[in-house]
Amino acid sequence: LRKNVEDFTGPRERSDLGFITFDITADILNEKTRLCKYNMVFFLTHLHLQSIFDWNVKQLFLYLSAEYSTKNNALNQVVLWDKIMLRGDNPRLFLKDMKSKYFFFDDGNGLKGNRNITLTLSWNVVPNAGILPLVTGSGHVSVPFPDTYETTKSY
Amino acid sequence: QLYYQVLNFGMIVSSALMIWKGLMVVTGSESPIVVVLSGSMEPAFHRGDLLFLTNRIEDPIRVGEIVVFRIEGREIPIVHRVLKIHEKPNGDIKFLTKGDNNAVDDRGLYKRGQHWLEKKDVVGRARGFVPYIGIVTILMNDYPKFK
Numbered sequence: 138l139r140k141n142v143e144d145f146t147g148p149r150e151r152s153d154l155g156f157i158t159f160d161i162t163a164d165i166l167n168e169k170t171r172l173c174k175y176n177m178v179f180f181l182t183h184l185h186l187q188s189i190f191d192w193n194v195k196q197l198f199l200y201l202s203a204e205y206s207t208k209n210n211a212l213n214q215v216v217l218w219d220k221i222m223l224r225g226d227n228p229r230l231f232l233k234d235m236k237s238k239y240f241f242f243d244d245g246n247g248l249k250g251n252r253n254i255t256l257t258l259s260w261n262v263v264p265n266a267g268i269l270p271l272v273t274g275s276g277h278v279s280v281p282f283p284d285t286y287e288t289t290k291s292y
Numbered sequence: 293q294l295y296y297q298v299l300n301f302g303m304i305v306s307s308a309l310m311i312w313k314g315l316m317v318v319t320g321s322e323s324p325i326v327v328v329l330s331g332s333m334e335p336a337f338h339r340g341d342l343l344f345l346t347n348r349i350e351d352p353i354r355v356g357e358i359v360v361f362r363i364e365g366r367e368i369p370i371v372h373r374v375l376k377i378h379e380k381p382n383g384d385i386k387f388l389t390k391g392d393n394n395a396v397d398d399r400g401l402y403k404r405g406q407h408w409l410e411k412k413d414v415v416g417r418a419r420g421f422v423p424y425i426g427i428v429t430i431l432m433n434d435y436p437k438f439k
Contacts, residue, residue: 244378
């Protein structure tokens with residue numbers, strides 16, 4: 138479900154606000170990430186890495202980010218959802234119909250008619266001690282926004 | 293004998309200083325090591341953890357990264373994660389941060405009227421960490437007599 142509503146917040150200017158609901162299936166232990174878009178085609182990929190929760194991993198910080206370009210800005214990245222997965226938590230995620238945790242505001246009006254918003258799932262590996270790497274899952278989904286604004290007030 | 297000990301001590305201090313300055317050059321940051329002061333990034337980092345930073349200009353700021361920044365006019369560095377970025381074609385970037393353990397983003401912490409952070413506010417990017425070691429610095433701040 139994608140709407141595109143003209144709205145304003147903090148910066149007190151009218152900026153595009155996008156709404157996306159999504160499903161996430163992530164099998165972090167076996168490195169399979171699958172982002173399904175409601176009513177869109179399945180996108181399945183496998184990542185063949187070692188099991189990620191090794192002896193030095195305290196937690197993973199997972200985040201779903203939307204990346205796109207607009208007239209105003211060459212690159213925009215917005216985190217829509219995040220989750221902390223602690224060592225010992227179930228490494229298999231099967232989340233359906235998730236709403237984004239954070240408002241998907243653009244800096245300006247670049248979501249209207251934007252055909253190419255890429256959603257990617259990434260994670261930050263937090264060790265017990267040592268380096269903090271950022272890893273990007275290889276499954277990603279492209280989402281187009283409609284050309285018109287939704288005029289209803291409901292979410 | 294005493295002369296030797298003094299010289300020895302002097303060598304150690306100046307080596308430590310050289311390593312510190314060397315780290316500053318290599319990492320590009322004026323503060324390559326930072327102590328976590330608050331619980332806003334729990335459970336990843338706790339008060340007293342030590343973070344190693346780099347601040348290379350060529351490294352682009354991207355969401356998900358942990359940045360250490362200072363708000364204009366304030367001394368205390370804050371360690372939070374990048375939530376949103378908007379980058380112009382010429383490389384100018386404005387971004388928003390949020391602590392993992394906070395319910396809301398950092399707009400409330402920024403200066404009055406400031407809605408975004410910029411490259412100039414960044415002290416460095418957290419690349420590695422060691423837990424607990426920084427407790428000494430916190431103790432020294434909280435109990436000045438300890439110094």
